[in-house]
Amino acid sequence: MTAWESIAKELFSGVIGMGDPSVWMMFLIGGILIYLGVKKDYEPMLLFPMGVGCILANIPGHFAVIPTGGEPGFLSVLYEAGIANELFPVLIFIAVGAMCEFDPLIRAPYVMLFAAAAHFGIFAAALLASMAGFPFNEAASIGIIGAADGPTTIFVAQKFATNLLAPLTVTAFCYMSLVPIIQPPIVKLLTTKKERMIRMPFKAEKPVSWTARFLFPLMVVLIAGILAPISVPLIGALMFGNLLKVSGVTDSLSNAAQNELSNLVTLLLGITVGATMTAENILTMDVLKILVLGAFAFVFDTVGGVLFAKLANLFLKKKINPMIGACGISAFPMSGRVIAKMALKEDPSNYIIQHAMGVNVAGQVASVVAGGLVLALIPVLG
Template identity: 45%
Template sequence: MDYIVNTLSNLWQQTAFTTMTPGNYIMVVVALIFMYLAIAKDFEPLLLVPISFGMLLVNIYPDIMMSIDKSSNGVGGLLYYFYLLDEWAIMPSLIFMGVGAMTDFGPLIANPKSFLMGAAAQFGIFSAYFMAIAMGFNDQQAAAISIIGGADGPTSIFLATKLNQTTILGPIAVAAYSYMSLVPIIQPPVMKLLTTDKERKIRMQQLRPVSKLEKILFPIIVTIVVSMILPTTAPLIGMLMLGNLFRESGVVRQLQETASNALMYIVVIMLGTSVGATTSAEAFLNITTIKIVVLGLIAFVIGTAAGTLFGKLMCVITGGKVNPLIGSAGVSAVPMAARVSQKVGAEYDPSNFLLMHAMGPNVAGVVGTAVVAGTFMAVFGVF
């Protein structure tokens, strides 16, 4: 009888019920909410499903993120190895290559003015930087937090690791990816608040055709120019443009297909689960995390507003030829932000097609956020 009792007791001690804290249960509920949004509401499931599942795992079994030096068997947890690839900036760079291989840069080439809207949307990042300093964060912490405003998860992870802010990497990454997923919820109210009914119905002229030569030269020229000015951006900009060169050259179809499909999805699985696994209750449920999440949201809202307002300015300058809604796509969440511009515009004129026009600022936002990250690294002497 004692044997049975001891066996059952040992089994009970091995269950998660004896180790989980109230905070762990809260995070499990948050993970389930994220899963619901991803599966039932279709809010960027490719991001939210792996993130929420990583969140679920780490709060039930924390050792899944245990580092090698802390483990008793010298092996470490499964997701720890995925996380190392985040810290080494390998995952963000591979994500950028996949994005480049998937994205048509033609709208940006056809309308170079889109760069201005992409640049305007970066205002949210700099606003959050000064707010973060005012809230007590140091310069490098503030820079790592503010980049969330670009709604660019890979760049947020890249900058946080380069600035050696690994202690707050988890909240930063989760906030950035969460806001990327919630673009369809966060952006429309801001866009509608800052535009008139007449402006939302503006129809833009069809973009000019872009030649194959232009599409091939664009990633090469951008890589040379940006990397020469800000060499620290080479891992991100270089991989983004390499992926796009795969796409546009037409001679490496297998590489383009691999980068935009198989490799991209493998990286998303590993990056998403490891990002989610940084959200243990101990690391996530504290005042610092709340500040980071709030600052990230403020930065994203200001970025959306700045892009939209600059779109209004361009509308006035061009005599009503630019629909201000495309300015909101200047944040780096590609192609989600461009789709939102299209969706909001279609609410007021179902036959209005803004998607390709919005892709210009959207692609410019990807480049712009990477450039801002490189600027921060240059300012702080990080190479």
């Protein structure tokens, strides 16, 4: 090859690479993610950067990810700095903790039962994934999609299924964004109109004391950490963020966690995860299986929560609206809002938002506990 031919090949590497059909397929996938975020408003803070990252990572001959001249591209730097060492998921949990209001959970600890039932899909999907031929570590990582918690999925996958990080993360975030589409038909299928119209009147609850609000996150960290030490980064970051909020003396840090930290890390996390979506990582039969298993996990989460609420009604004199059981997933506050809107659609004067959000907050804690449990079980059972 002459010098001119070499130069021409370098200059036109992008044009030559566009002949690969997989490149166009990945552009299409990136475009769909952008469309869902921008036009459909499905988790735009995540899907939009992910779609852009996907397109950048699949431009032939680029240097955004592929090292050139011995130096890694900027997306590779972000990956190593924030995903490979689990930094971004932990920072996200600090931000989420600062946003959470645990008062409903402290007043009514029994709502954790609904949250636990709504995480049934994790273990059901993990079992099904194992039956589908995935090794136990990968099957458990697939199951964690059912936690409806993208950062938890990243954290677990990075430790035990690095090769599946891209499809697992994308699947988790995409299904999180589709909660308004996935949950309503399942809830309607499992409940009658009469059940969906059950009223749960608003109660003017006594304020939770500052002492209880401050001690609650500390006790959760200690209990979860002692039972599953490997979960400390997850539960510790979540509760640290909440302590910033409830302490009353770190308002500036709490506000920074809820706003600047949340926005910055979400931005970097989205584009970095999108950059892992290369053709060799995404266009495989295993990814198709993961998409199906992820949907299975989400469906069974909703089914588990609603059926548990219906079961509880068999023993309760004062019936609860079984739809709130679906709020036990970690998609906070989206799931709580979706269920509250469903109740209003059935009866415009039926406001169950207080109860739905209480269960949804419990689901946020349950997702981290479930992630810690999976982290603890994989080394033992794998």
